[in-house]
Amino acid sequence: MNRLFSIAAMALIATSTISLPANAQMGWGINVSQAQLQTRINAGIRSGALTRSEAKNLQDKLNRITYLEARARASGFGLSPRERNSINGQLMRLKNDVQRQLTDSDSRYHSRFGRHFFR
Numbered sequence: 077m078n079r080l081f082s083i084a085a086m087a088l089i090a091t092s093t094i095s096l097p098a099n100a101q102m103g104w105g106i107n108v109s110q111a112q113l114q115t116r117i118n119a120g121i122r123s124g125a126l127t128r129s130e131a132k133n134l135q136d137k138l139n140r141i142t143y144l145e146a147r148a149r150a151s152g153f154g155l156s157p158r159e160r161n162s163i164n165g166q167l168m169r170l171k172n173d174v175q176r177q178l179t180d181s182d183s184r185y186h187s188r189f190g191r192h193f194f195r
Contacts, residue, residue, distance in 0.1 A: 106145060106160070109167045113138055113174060120178050130177045137173065141166050 117134050120126035126134070141163060148159045155163070 106163055110142060113170060116174050125178045127182050130182065134174055134177060137170050
């Protein structure tokens with residue numbers, strides 16, 4: 077009985093790990109990445125870590141990627157592996173851009189002399 081339970085558990089684990097890449101291939105990975113980037117941009121705006129121009133630039137890039145994805149999906153055949161790789165590459169570059177902008181010294185609350193407006 078115990079052996080049967082462990083075999084069933086291993087089969088369940090193997091099945092769940094095999095199904096994860098299939099979910100990513102269906103575009104869920106792209107949608108999740110887009111949602112995470114949108115959340116990070118919004119958080120940067122709320123916290124003041126992003127300036128207005130930084131936030132606009134990042135949001136424009138995310139909107140462009142979303143448009144390209146929608147246009148590729150509208151072809152009726154879903155995303156080809158080439159389109160998927162291209163979109164994932166663009167999302168990774170944008171993720172790096174967001175991280176760099178969030179951690180740079182620019183802030184919505186800095187004056188041009190480097191002092192905080194609000195203390």
